[in-house]
Amino acid sequence: MQVRDYVVRRLLRLPLVLFAVTVLVFGLSRVGGSPIAIYLEHDFTQEQVEALEERYGVDDPLPVQYVAWLGGVLRGDLGWSGVSVAPVSEVLPARFVATMELALYGMLFAVLFGVSLGTFAGARRNRFADHATRVLTVSGASLPLFWFALLMLILFYVVVPIAPVGRFDEDVYSQIVHFTGFYSLDAVLNLNGAALVDSWRHLALPALVLAFEGMAVIARMMRSSLVEELGEDYVDSARAKGLSERQVIRRHARRNALVPTVTVIGLSLGVLLQGSVVVEIVFRWPGLGQWATDAVLRGDRATVMAFVLVTSIVFLLVNLVVDVVYAYLDRRVVLGT
Amino acid sequence: MARFRSERSRRWVPALVLTIGFLATACPGASTPEGEGGGAETGAGDTGAEVANPGVLIHALGGEPEGLDPARLDEGGRGSRAIIQSYEFLVDIPPEGAALVPGLATEVPSQENGLVSEDGLTYTFPIREGVVFHDGTELTADDVLFSWDRAMTMDLPESQAFKLSETIADMRVVDDFTFEVTLIEPAALFLGTVVYSTPAAIVSQDAVESNGGVVAGEPNEFMDTNMVGTGPYQLVEWERGVRLEFEAFEDYWNGAPPLDATWEVVRDNSVGVLGMQVGDYDIIEPAPQFVEQLQGDDGVCFDESGYLLEPLHLAFNLDIPVDELPDGDTVPNDFFWDKRVRQAFNYAFDYEGYINGVLAGFGAIPTYLAPPVLGYDPDAPKYAQDLAEAERLFRETGWWDRGFTASVLAEQNNDTMIGVGLVLKDSLESLNENFRINVVVVPEARYDEEHGTVPFQYPMWVKNAEPFSDPDQVMQFYYHPDGEWGEVLGFRNGYEDPDEIAARIDEAGQSTDPAEREAMYQEILPLLHEDPMWLWAADEQNVQIFQCWVQDFIYNPLWVMPRWQFYSKG
Numbered sequence: 001m002q003v004r005d006y007v008v009r010r011l012l013r014l015p016l017v018l019f020a021v022t023v024l025v026f027g028l029s030r031v032g033g034s035p036i037a038i039y040l041e042h043d044f045t046q047e048q049v050e051a052l053e054e055r056y057g058v059d060d061p062l063p064v065q066y067v068a069w070l071g072g073v074l075r076g077d078l079g080w081s082g083v084s085v086a087p088v089s090e091v092l093p094a095r096f097v098a099t100m101e102l103a104l105y106g107m108l109f110a111v112l113f114g115v116s117l118g119t120f121a122g123a124r125r126n127r128f129a130d131h132a133t134r135v136l137t138v139s140g141a142s143l144p145l146f147w148f149a150l151l152m153l154i155l156f157y158v159v160v161p162i163a164p165v166g167r168f169d170e171d172v173y174s175q176i177v178h179f180t181g182f183y184s185l186d187a188v189l190n191l192n193g194a195a196l197v198d199s200w201r202h203l204a205l206p207a208l209v210l211a212f213e214g215m216a217v218i219a220r221m222m223r224s225s226l227v228e229e230l231g232e233d234y235v236d237s238a239r240a241k242g243l244s245e246r247q248v249i250r251r252h253a254r255r256n257a258l259v260p261t262v263t264v265i266g267l268s269l270g271v272l273l274q275g276s277v278v279v280e281i282v283f284r285w286p287g288l289g290q291w292a293t294d295a296v297l298r299g300d301r302a303t304v305m306a307f308v309l310v311t312s313i314v315f316l317l318v319n320l321v322v323d324v325v326y327a328y329l330d331r332r333v334v335l336g337t
Numbered sequence: 338m339a340r341f342r343s344e345r346s347r348r349w350v351p352a353l354v355l356t357i358g359f360l361a362t363a364c365p366g367a368s369t370p371e372g373e374g375g376g377a378e379t380g381a382g383d384t385g386a387e388v389a390n391p392g393v394l395i396h397a398l399g400g401e402p403e404g405l406d407p408a409r410l411d412e413g414g415r416g417s418r419a420i421i422q423s424y425e426f427l428v429d430i431p432p433e434g435a436a437l438v439p440g441l442a443t444e445v446p447s448q449e450n451g452l453v454s455e456d457g458l459t460y461t462f463p464i465r466e467g468v469v470f471h472d473g474t475e476l477t478a479d480d481v482l483f484s485w486d487r488a489m490t491m492d493l494p495e496s497q498a499f500k501l502s503e504t505i506a507d508m509r510v511v512d513d514f515t516f517e518v519t520l521i522e523p524a525a526l527f528l529g530t531v532v533y534s535t536p537a538a539i540v541s542q543d544a545v546e547s548n549g550g551v552v553a554g555e556p557n558e559f560m561d562t563n564m565v566g567t568g569p570y571q572l573v574e575w576e577r578g579v580r581l582e583f584e585a586f587e588d589y590w591n592g593a594p595p596l597d598a599t600w601e602v603v604r605d606n607s608v609g610v611l612g613m614q615v616g617d618y619d620i621i622e623p624a625p626q627f628v629e630q631l632q633g634d635d636g637v638c639f640d641e642s643g644y645l646l647e648p649l650h651l652a653f654n655l656d657i658p659v660d661e662l663p664d665g666d667t668v669p670n671d672f673f674w675d676k677r678v679r680q681a682f683n684y685a686f687d688y689e690g691y692i693n694g695v696l697a698g699f700g701a702i703p704t705y706l707a708p709p710v711l712g713y714d715p716d717a718p719k720y721a722q723d724l725a726e727a728e729r730l731f732r733e734t735g736w737w738d739r740g741f742t743a744s745v746l747a748e749q750n751n752d753t754m755i756g757v758g759l760v761l762k763d764s765l766e767s768l769n770e771n772f773r774i775n776v777v778v779v780p781e782a783r784y785d786e787e788h789g790t791v792p793f794q795y796p797m798w799v800k801n802a803e804p805f806s807d808p809d810q811v812m813q814f815y816y817h818p819d820g821e822w823g824e825v826l827g828f829r830n831g832y833e834d835p836d837e838i839a840a841r842i843d844e845a846g847q848s849t850d851p852a853e854r855e856a857m858y859q860e861i862l863p864l865l866h867e868d869p870m871w872l873w874a875a876d877e878q879n880v881q882i883f884q885c886w887v888q889d890f891i892y893n894p895l896w897v898m899p900r901w902q903f904y905s906k907g
Binding site: 033034037038039040041043044048049051052055082084085086091094095150153154157158161165166167281282284286290291296297298299 | 401402403404405411494495554555556561562576577578579602603604605607608611612614615617749750780781782783785786789821
């Protein structure tokens, strides 16, 4: 099957999957605890609780509530965010974009360093460089993110004050038109160098911290895949043809080693989004993670449902991209089977 | 192979360049607060440092308001902290002391000045002339009537409007600048706890009517997210999850404050401390465990004079639903009925350990009413750890030999509250190996839900008290056998003479003579000590940490949070 046909078929199937996701999201949101927990106080009378349930439409039968919620979602009305004191649909886009920008930069760093380090270590198996890389990657996979983030903040915010916290400097941020909400991209679209620098200044440290764990996992996978590939017969053939070691790795082994690594890269988006909760709190990054954590702890179901819905959609799309890239890298993979 | 290594090394170059370039953009000086633009250089630890961000007071707080509408907010939450910066009341609390001063009324009504009728039922408020709201409209008595009536008409469950509706029989506008209120019955606490309370904040009638009006039982979205009062600060922008920006109100009747103000949302205590060290924030209020990290830093000043009016406490459930208890709990329904058991718990608790450990020394053993609440008596009886006495009481009641297992409900992410449970566990389990305390820690939403479940399904819970400024509120809420918690926790099952306690509390609440009230409360305190319904673990000191360049710092615990209008920088 052609990649294009496969993508179209997957996209056509997407609404069905999304429908299942909405049922799941709504169903889970009604499991355990009151759906209006965020508004309840210990001293409410039964009448007061019922008044609140009526206000937020949670006194209807579940199917009616689901249809009302789904209708709202389709109209772009995701309910009221108790933790943000605003409609979810007003807060969500800015939060989503902030997290995605951080996650994409984190992903960029994780892939860039992970693949490079993994290749570097794999090509030098059991030598000092390999061991040194192992120390780095094991640290990345095992250091508590919260501790590591604070350590970096102390280093680069207090001791060597080069990294500010937050997402932007208001004075610079307000000078540009925000076409997409992605600060660095908008800075480029506005041809505003100061804004681009400002966006990078604020992104650098949280993105690197966020990337650390993902980088470690990708590097470990890349290294072991490369080591395996370098022992294959086709690699010996390539060497026998007289190709240099560099050419052997670049033209043959690395491409094949990337196949399992791409799967890990796709999965690492989950790690990044998970890590973004901690990174967003420490670096005061106004993203989805911080928002959703607040919502979960305080029982704000409308916000939690919106968060789960959006992240589910992102994962579905990322999985699609991973499958396509997978097929591109490994011609033996037959799409659509 | 050497050639290979050299080429491989070069392949690191793009990554390194990108990273170095990325970090290089984070040039020195970047540590000025995001959102405030450049700002002056600061020097952590440099008392002579140039003031950072002149013209704006940056206050880092651990979260953001849960709303901004006085008619919807609970007392003591972060929303009410914003209220006192932008809204005003007819009376006010001054920087020092608890005696009320005029606010939007030009006089505090009293029988001496003739503004309270002889029967104590009618209060007349002369309204200040020349006061304007943030929307430019002028304050009149109609706005006062509208504001109070609005809160009572909306009557939202989450609000404190009942304070008005349960006290007021009638209200009327006498003329443009005279407002009159008639009470249902004389109430000593009317001015301090009703007139000066969140739902009694005065809002602009024009602003409300132009933005959704008043609908019974329905919140007003505009007022939830905007502030149109007469206070010294105007809300300019609320960037969700990041900050609220306030501008000094130029037309403020008492003179515009010297500084604009920013409420920075800083959820992590460590980040707040670091921000203080680099000069990004002017004021922070970290948890006690973090205070010592700044002690000794030049340029950082401390105000430790006040206490949070929210003593940390442990509740005894005198109406234990045995069948609903957590697995393993062995205590019977009447476990806490015997006052000797409650006394034994009070004697067993390691107060010093809790205060010096969990609160890092920033606390004191409570005396039931915290300073500067009326009736506060530093010499009032209070418990101290006395293990011999605890053992004697447990032996007398038979529990020493029988032993017990009991759970304490505590809220996640709140070390001070969890600490109360853990110190109790340590105190009791080290006293007798047959005693077992399980501290059940649950997320905030679940805690709120379980804490509000009637009957309460644990033998004990830990919490910080509501921040009450009048002793009657404390007494009604925490001690009255038929009060808020008295009913839920079954105090009538435990008090030796519940009717006497009830009568004394009611009598003190109805008296209009402060001196008489004070004496009455001081007589009640020993009774409450002898027949304890709570274990008061500590009064937590309210440690305000501020840059020494913040001038004229003053803080009255009754405010709930610092009022920015009094401060300047220089």
